Amino acid sequence: MYICICNAVTDKDIKQAVDEGANCLSHLQERLNVGRCCGACSDAAGNCMDKHMARQFDQNEILSF
Numbered sequence: 581m582y583i584c585i586c587n588a589v590t591d592k593d594i595k596q597a598v599d600e601g602a603n604c605l606s607h608l609q610e611r612l613n614v615g616r617c618c619g620a621c622s623d624a625a626g627n628c629m630d631k632h633m634a635r636q637f638d639q640n641e642i643l644s645f
């Protein structure tokens with residue numbers, strides 16, 4: 581699903597960026613240019629990043645037991 585129409589950034593692109601170390605919106609902007617045109621996608625990009633990071637955290641917690 582497209583998150584940033586201006587820069588053709590998808591949720592998969594954002595998840596991959598998180599997997600590669602992005603952990604804040606400025607990191608996503610540097611890597612993907614998300615939110616750097618009209619800015620309408622900034623909240624959705626941040627939410628997508630937060631949800632993926634939370635999922636990673638939950639999986640790591642499960643694996644640590």
Ligand code: FES
Pocket residue numbers: 583584585586587614615616617618619620621622
């Ligand atoms: S939709 Fe992302 S910058 Fe415009």
